[in-house]
Amino acid sequence: MIHFLVHDENDSCGVVVVEGIKAGETLTGWVMDQDKTIHVRVTQDxxxxxxxxxxxxAEGDTVIKYGVDIGRVVAPIPVGAHLHVHNVKTKRW
Known part of the structure; x- marks a missing residue:
């Protein structure tokens, strides 16, 4: 079962595509451009x-999604953490 999608192996995040992901689960992700799977243990729901x-x-890093810069990290984000507005901000303003 695929739990999340990543466009390219150089992206730093993936998008969850199933309901009910809970902290501690090990998820399977599909890296579309390379047609391979990866596994990530999530640290948060x-x-x-x-x-x-x-x-x-790390704080100040650029987040890449679909090969595109989508924002700047404002608080450290470990592998498997929820990546959202509490730890990533746009660079536009």
Missing amino acids: IPIGHKLATKAL
């Missing part, structure tokens, strides 16, 4: 449609 970190990110 993550709602469907939200992002999870597939790489550890």
Whole structure:
């Protein structure tokens, strides 16, 4: 079963595509461009449609999704953490 999608192996996050993800679960993700699977143990509950970190990110790092810069990390994000507005901000303003 695929739990999250990643566009490219260089992306730093994936999008959860199933309901009910709970902290401590090990999820399977599909890296679409390379057609391979990866596994990530989640550290927090993550709602469907939200992002999870597939790489550890430090404050000030750039988050890459679909090969595109989607924001700046404002608080450290470990692998498997919920990546959302509490730890990522846009660079636009």
